[in-house]
Amino acid sequence: IFVGGGILRAEAWEELRELAEMLQAPVVMSANGKGAISARHYLAQNMVAGRELLPQADVVFVAGTRFVQPATSTWGPRPDQTVIQMDIDPEEIGRNTPVAVGIAADLKAGLAELVNRVPRHNRKRPSREEELTALKERIDDLLFELQPQASYAQVIREELPDDGILVNESTQVGYWSNLGFPVYEPNTFLTSGYQGTLGYGFATALGAQVGNPGKRVISINGDGGFMYNVQELSTAVRHGINLVTIVFNDNAYGNVRRIQKENFGGRTIASDLLNPDFVKLAESFGVEGRRAEGPEGLRAALRDALASDHPTLIEVPVGEMPSIWPIVFAGRRD
Structure with a gap:
């Protein structure tokens, strides 16, 4: 999951956390999106970690961000990856990278609806805490x-x-x-x-x-x-x-x-x-x-x-x- 300042403007941080925990999906925050999930949470990741996480993903969910840095990088989405984008502004959807699914919605309402709908399709996922904590520590060491x-x-x-x-x-x-x-x-x-x-x-x-x-x-x-x-x-x-x-x-x-x-x-x-x-x-x-x-x-x-x-x-x-x-x-x- 890649998020930006739109999450904060919509006050959608609780819905984001619920969805991310449900999917065990790391949340990569842009500078504008910092604080959408507490940095103490193992799912909270920065854009340096995003470079390693995105190429391994089968699905990339983009919410409330223009997604500029990944979209303009060699490590950005590949044609074989599914990109889903949710934004309140329809003009932003697919603007910087092609998307398979676009959802024009207020993020608080849109994410709440996903939290309600995903469980009926989602399989139980094992915790990625150990893996993602190790990644956070390695990136922190690099930045330090x-x-x-x-x-x-x-x-x-x-x-x-x-x-x-x-x-x-x-x-x-x-x-x-x-x-x-x-x-x-x-x-x-x-x-x-x-x-x-x-x-x-x-x-x-x-x-x-x-x-x-x-x-x-x-x-x-x-x-x-x-x-x-x-x-x-x-x-x-x-x-x-x-x-x-x-x-x-x-x-x-x-x-x-x-x-x-x-x-x-x-x-x-x-x-x-x-x-x-x-x-x-x-x-x-x-x-x-x-x-x-x-x-x-x-x-x-x-x-x-x-x-x-x-x-x-x-x-x-x-x-x-x-x-x-x-x-x-x-x-x-x-």
């Missing part, structure tokens, strides 16, 4: 090799409550989080998805905190993207929005700089940044500013910030980080 992104994300996950909200960004830790960040509850991982909208995150996180006053919200940013909406520090103070903001500062549009170096003989242009002192900048707005060195430094600063009752900005100085794109785009068609 990407350092320091994995360690920073791990610290955030360990300090953020299960129902806390992480607002992602187009930054190195953010790219890793799209795959590797465990999400335990629906609508607690917010991302711009395929759009990759640099700079949207901080302002979005302010809105998420206002809309969820009883939950803790963390905004992760790169230095370049954060400066798109830096003036909203004033909004946080003016309206008492108790947001925790992390700025990973490499003094560059880091992803762009790495691409330039790799593709143009080490030459770069307009990708290095001359940044302010982010701690002093935050304090000048009336936001508490902290600087944290390394993952454990971030842990201490984050723990204090989550316990406070006012907005906090944590600057984390970082260097160049290894690229996650070879893992993300493995098997992608040119």
Whole structure:
């Protein structure tokens, strides 16, 4: 089963879990769909695992997702595989890959009907917990090799409550989080998805905190993207929005700089940044500013910030980080 943000918009996560458990079908979630099934569930898988699971499947059920990455990869559906797609928008059905069966439906109602109808045809299936847990652990080990992104994300996950909200960004830790960040509850991982909208995150996180006053919200940013909406520090103070903001500062549009170096003989242009002192900048707005060195430094600063009752900005100085794109785009068609 491949799912995306449509499951969350339809609030269809319980129906999805029931169907998946009934079929013992692993659920591969896109970045937009993270949290549709808790990451603690053995059926919950990410797109890296999807590369191994899809080629072995006899039937692929696609629900509430455009299915772009699998459909544009060499490991995507083969002509001999049956693809069934359910979406509320009929135009999305079969748009990116041919389907044998298309179901235009609200996902909550559609999945509920499948939960009712499938048992009369479904044979009892043995648990795949051992197999799929081993796959999850192997993929987690692979992703953890990407350092320091994995360690920073791990610290955030360990300090953020299960129902806390992480607002992602187009930054190195953010790219890793799209795959590797465990999400335990629906609508607690917010991302711009395929759009990759640099700079949207901080302002979005302010809105998420206002809309969820009883939950803790963390905004992760790169230095370049954060400066798109830096003036909203004033909004946080003016309206008492108790947001925790992390700025990973490499003094560059880091992803762009790495691409330039790799593709143009080490030459770069307009990708290095001359940044302010982010701690002093935050304090000048009336936001508490902290600087944290390394993952454990971030842990201490984050723990204090989550316990406070006012907005906090944590600057984390970082260097160049290894690229996650070879893992993300493995098997992608040119």
